[in-house]
Amino acid sequence: MHNNEILILQNYLRTTFSSDEIQIRKSDLGDGLCDIFINSISVGNISQDDDPEDDEVSYSLSIPISLSSESTVTHNEYLNNLFSNNSIKLSNRGSIGDSQEVYLDNADEKEYIGIIYKDDSASYTFTMSILDFDL
Numbered sequence: 001m002h003n004n005e006i007l008i009l010q011n012y013l014r015t016t017f018s019s020d021e022i023q024i025r026k027s028d029l030g031d032g033l034c035d036i037f038i039n040s041i042s043v044g045n046i047s048q049d050d051d052p053e054d055d056e057v058s059y060s061l062s063i064p065i066s067l068s069s070e071s072t073v074t075h076n077e078y079l080n081n082l083f084s085n086n087s088i089k090l091s092n093r094g095s096i097g098d099s100q101e102v103y104l105d106n107a108d109e110k111e112y113i114g115i116i117y118k119d120d121s122a123s124y125t126f127t128m129s130i131l132d133f134d135l
Helices: 003-017 075-083
Strands: 022-026 033-038 041-051 056-066 088-093 096-105 110-118 123-131
Touching: 003 022, 003 033, 056 075, 075 088
Parallel strands: none
Antiparallel strands: 022 033, 033 041, 041 056, 056 123, 088 096, 096 110, 110 123
16 A cells, blocks of 8 residues: 555544544555554554456455453443544344444444454454545
8 A cells, every 4th residue: 555545544544433543554464454553552454455347446444352251341342442432332233143233323423334243252353344435
């Protein structure tokens, strides 16, 4: 990713989560991958998804969530604490029991932003797609 793309993504995430503590830095693992930092702590990554047929670019945010079995923190509390944002809410997906939808619940609207998937008994991943027109 180019520096201007990284800055645009960083500003988008800062605005979306109302947090100036979010930083995006180039990863050593490849051109299409960046690391996400919150309060200078690495929390996940963003990858670039190119679709040459449609001439579109999108991005996939991925943040692993590992809570011990003794933890009393819920996934909702974890995300609220991580982003320092109490408007993040989780919702069940009907009969789909291995994931939850993630929303920003602001006073005037409820905006869908992503999914938390169950990886195994103690591991989950928060994923968020960012489309070029979102930026």
